[in-house]
Amino acid sequence: MKxxxxxxxxxxxxxxxxxxxxxxxxxxxxxxxTEGVVEPLPYAVPDFVAESxxxxxxxxxxARVVAEDLTGTGLFREVPREAHISQVTSFGxxxxxxxxxxxxxxxxxxxxxxxxxxxxxxxxxxxxVFAGTELGQGMQFAGTPDGWRRMAHKVADxxxxxxxxxxxxxxxxVVFVSESGPKDxxxxxxAVMDYDGxxxxxxxxxxxxxxxxxxxxxxxxxxxxxxxxxMPRVHVLExxxxxxxxxxxxxxxxxxxxxxxxxxxxxxxxxxxxxNTDIWAMDIGSGGTRxxxxxxxxxxxxxxxxxxxQIVFESDxxxxxxxxVMPAGGGxxxxxxxxxxxxxxxxxxxxxxxxAFTKQNAGRFHIGVMRTDGSEERLLTASFxxxxxxxxxxxxxxxxxxxxxxxxGASSLYTVDISGRNLxxxxxxxxxxxxxxxxxx
Amino acid sequence: xxxxxxxxxxxxxxxxxxxxxxxxxxxxxxEVQVSEVSVISEAQFAAMMQPQPAPVLGAEPAALPEPDVxxxxxxxxxxxxxxxxxxxxxxxxxxAPDPVPEPVAPLPEPPAAExxxxxxxxxxxxxxxxxxxxxxxxxxxxxxxxxxAVPEPAPxxxxxxxxxxxxxxxxxxxxxxxxEQQATAPEAAATEIVTEAEEPARAPTASIxxxxxxxxxxxxxxxxxxxxxxxxxxxxxxxxPAEPDTxxxxxxxxxxxxLEEALSGAASGTPDGPPLxxxxxxxxxxxxxxxxxxxxGSQAANVTVTVGFEMDxxxxxxxxxxRMLAASGGDGSAAETAFQAARRAILRCQGxxxxxPAEKFDQWKTVEMTFNPESMRIR
Numbered sequence: 001m002k003x004x005x006x007x008x009x010x011x012x013x014x015x016x017x018x019x020x021x022x023x024x025x026x027x028x029x030x031x032x033x034t035e036g037v038v039e040p041l042p043y044a045v046p047d048f049v050a051e052s053x054x055x056x057x058x059x060x061x062x063a064r065v066v067a068e069d070l071t072g073t074g075l076f077r078e079v080p081r082e083a084h085i086s087q088v089t090s091f092g093x094x095x096x097x098x099x100x101x102x103x104x105x106x107x108x109x110x111x112x113x114x115x116x117x118x119x120x121x122x123x124x125x126x127x128x129v130f131a132g133t134e135l136g137q138g139m140q141f142a143g144t145p146d147g148w149r150r151m152a153h154k155v156a157d158x159x160x161x162x163x164x165x166x167x168x169x170x171x172x173x174v175v176f177v178s179e180s181g182p183k184d185x186x187x188x189x190x191a192v193m194d195y196d197g198x199x200x201x202x203x204x205x206x207x208x209x210x211x212x213x214x215x216x217x218x219x220x221x222x223x224x225x226x227x228x229x230x231m232p233r234v235h236v237l238e239x240x241x242x243x244x245x246x247x248x249x250x251x252x253x254x255x256x257x258x259x260x261x262x263x264x265x266x267x268x269x270x271x272x273x274x275x276n277t278d279i280w281a282m283d284i285g286s287g288g289t290r291x292x293x294x295x296x297x298x299x300x301x302x303x304x305x306x307x308x309x310q311i312v313f314e315s316d317x318x319x320x321x322x323x324x325v326m327p328a329g330g331g332x333x334x335x336x337x338x339x340x341x342x343x344x345x346x347x348x349x350x351x352x353x354x355x356a357f358t359k360q361n362a363g364r365f366h367i368g369v370m371r372t373d374g375s376e377e378r379l380l381t382a383s384f385x386x387x388x389x390x391x392x393x394x395x396x397x398x399x400x401x402x403x404x405x406x407x408x409g410a411s412s413l414y415t416v417d418i419s420g421r422n423l424x425x426x427x428x429x430x431x432x433x434x435x436x437x438x439x440x441x
Numbered sequence: 442x443x444x445x446x447x448x449x450x451x452x453x454x455x456x457x458x459x460x461x462x463x464x465x466x467x468x469x470x471x472e473v474q475v476s477e478v479s480v481i482s483e484a485q486f487a488a489m490m491q492p493q494p495a496p497v498l499g500a501e502p503a504a505l506p507e508p509d510v511x512x513x514x515x516x517x518x519x520x521x522x523x524x525x526x527x528x529x530x531x532x533x534x535x536x537a538p539d540p541v542p543e544p545v546a547p548l549p550e551p552p553a554a555e556x557x558x559x560x561x562x563x564x565x566x567x568x569x570x571x572x573x574x575x576x577x578x579x580x581x582x583x584x585x586x587x588x589x590a591v592p593e594p595a596p597x598x599x600x601x602x603x604x605x606x607x608x609x610x611x612x613x614x615x616x617x618x619x620x621e622q623q624a625t626a627p628e629a630a631a632t633e634i635v636t637e638a639e640e641p642a643r644a645p646t647a648s649i650x651x652x653x654x655x656x657x658x659x660x661x662x663x664x665x666x667x668x669x670x671x672x673x674x675x676x677x678x679x680x681x682p683a684e685p686d687t688x689x690x691x692x693x694x695x696x697x698x699x700l701e702e703a704l705s706g707a708a709s710g711t712p713d714g715p716p717l718x719x720x721x722x723x724x725x726x727x728x729x730x731x732x733x734x735x736x737x738g739s740q741a742a743n744v745t746v747t748v749g750f751e752m753d754x755x756x757x758x759x760x761x762x763x764r765m766l767a768a769s770g771g772d773g774s775a776a777e778t779a780f781q782a783a784r785r786a787i788l789r790c791q792g793x794x795x796x797x798p799a800e801k802f803d804q805w806k807t808v809e810m811t812f813n814p815e816s817m818r819i820r
Binding site for chain 1 (some may be wrong): 717722725726729730731732733734735736737738739740741749760774775777778781784785786788789804805807808809810811812813814815816817
């Protein structure tokens with residue numbers, strides 16, 4: 001009997017030891033981390049060093065713009081200068097990493113500015129404080145004193161890129177419709193500005209209603225719809241010369257909602273004949289046109305995929321406004337939006353992985369994003385009226401127009417991270433709508 | 442319907458009860474011998490330790506008449522004392538006490554003699570803890586004390602207060618203290634006290650637990666060679682001969698093999714020592730993840746990256762050893778960004794070193810940490 005019990009115990013021990021053997025660690029300690037924190041990364045930007053007599057103010061201004069750019073993304077948090085232990089007095093002096101660690105700055109940006117003979121030189125370095133190493137290599141930009149903001153944006157782009165691994169969007173411009181006057185007599189004109197609302201310049205007068213400006217891929221041209229002739233027609237404007245011309249001028253038809261193809265040579269737009277609206281494509285060079293959709297419903301707001309192979313657009317062919325995707329050359333379209341409410345103004349992300357849209361549901365407007373197949377729909381905003389999303393060049397931020405309610409309601413521009421965080425208003429001198437984010441310069 | 446269950450349950454219950462109370466787990470020999478012990482005073486103990494000097498001083502004792510002192514000794518208490526030591530050291534070494542008791546008594550000075558007659562020294566007991574000392578064989582103290590303790594009886598009266606001091610000194614070092622105290626032993630009764638200080642360390646050996654139980658034999662063959670070196674409190678459990686077992690040879694070898702494979706891990710070249718506990722691993726993981734900043738909207742949020750690094754004994758990361766071992770879910774740029782975020786997390790939260798058990802350094806000196814942001818991605 002004892003032998004039986006002993007055998008039983010043997011089996012029992014083996015059963016216990018087997019898992020132990022599995023648990024026994026072999027090789028290095030292996031740990032998997034699946035939960036992190038979502039918070040801005042702390043960094044420090046001491047005032048840049050002025051290496052020439054007259055560059056003191058410029059050095060401070062550039063450092064401030066760099067800090068505003070980075071902090072404005074919501075991904076970074078500046079450690080206040082009052083908390084700095086070390087002072088950077090020379091661009092070439094070694095960094096006291098311990099001092100920056102002490103204030104928990106994970107990244108440090110040091111820079112210097114010199115101005116001589118109407119030429120400004122800005123140089124900078126980015127440091128990984130806890131690793132005690134430099135991120136990338138030092139770099140410098142040169143320009144005129146008037147272009148100091150652009151140089152600051154370029155520095156910020158480099159810093160952003162080195163830390164996040166993605167390209168920045170600070171040195172970019174936005175074309176939009178500037179609005180002034182009361183709501184029932186609002187004057188609209190095209191304007192262009194830096195991404196942060198600075199340096200606003202007007203491209204057209206306010207004598208004619210203009211709508212839906214769209215930057216070309218190279219940022220040198222702008223498509224827009226103008227009622228200059230009393231009927232909506234697509235125009236193209238050269239940003240450099242501020243000269244515009246009618247792109248589509250057939251009599252008796254309305255053309256609107258234009259957008260460039262990635263190659264910059266083709267334009268897609270909506271064209272209304274009678275009561276039917278379809279999507280057309282035009283070769284800018286030859287002026288040749290081609291009809292891409294042919295349905296009794298309204299098809300409009302086309303937007304190319306980054307590779308130019310597909311077009312997303314809105315259509316009410318199903319009874320309500322929904323989003324569809326079709327080949328760039330036309331053909332059968334597939335519906336990608338199936339949620340409740342109405343979807344409109346789709347825009348393909350520069351990354352190519354998502355589509356931003358305007359959604360109206362239950363009396364409210366939303367800006368949302370979804371995968372290109374319509375999955376993973378997420379609404380990022382909600383208000384009385386949000387519309388007209390446009391992507392930042394890196395596909396990370398969406399700018400849109402928000403209009404407040406009431407007779408005194410005004411439209412202004414906002415940005416939001418695609419995660420739904422960091423909703424910010426873009427300060428413009430007047431009301432603004434219909435933004436179109438240009439490429440990184 | 443459940444007849445099988447009932448039968449099975451009953452059978453298992455009976456089996457368990459039988460295993461618990463039927464003697465299966467009972468080891469045969471572990472009987473502890475108990476012997477009665479009586480308490481003796483310092484003077485008595487000192488007297489017991491005088492057998493050798495006594496004859497040497499044989500001539501002088503005569504010079505030390507003082508029969509008066511002896512007079513109180515024979516008094517009732519004195520009569521009680523002689524028997525006391527004898528039964529205690531019933532053990533082998535009771536040899537010394539035999540001749541000593543009486544001649545030693547006069548050695549102590551009057552004051553000491555006065556103590557003797559008094560009740561079996563209940564007061565000094567706690568200090569000297571004579572019984573324990575008496576129980577111990579302790580061959581060493583005797584020769585050391587004997588030669589020089591005799592000429593200095595007076596200090597013995599003050600042993601108690603000094604004992605404590607020497608004990609304190611000997612607490613920190615273990616072996617080295619013993620040696621140092623040997624040098625100072627001639628002074629007063631320090632040697633005795635030293636032995637007391639060592640009691641805690643030797644207590645386990647005194648308990649003499651039978652080693653019949655299997656305690657992680659590394660390998661049956663090796664255990665055979667090890668026995669001669671046993672009896673030492675080596676970290677490695679003393680090899681216990683599993684041979685004597687009757688019909689449990691196969692069982693013992695199987696269990697030993699399984700344990701060896703599961704716990705030693707020597708064959709696979711795994712780190713020595715016990716593995717980190719779940720709590721220790723979780724503590725390490727949580728410490729790092731608190732600094733892992735995930736940019737949920739970035740391409741890097743799609744990347745699962747594995748980072749390898751080395752650590753020193755203080756729990757600090759060897760920065761130069763940080764390297765990306767693997768990455769999946771994104772392009773090279775996204776993977777590099779994910780690696781940088783992981784690297785910052787590891788470095789930023791280490792502070793003065795991660796709280797990891799130093800005795801398990803072999804377990805965590807090399808780390809492979811996987812950062813998987815899947816659950817944090819925006820959907």
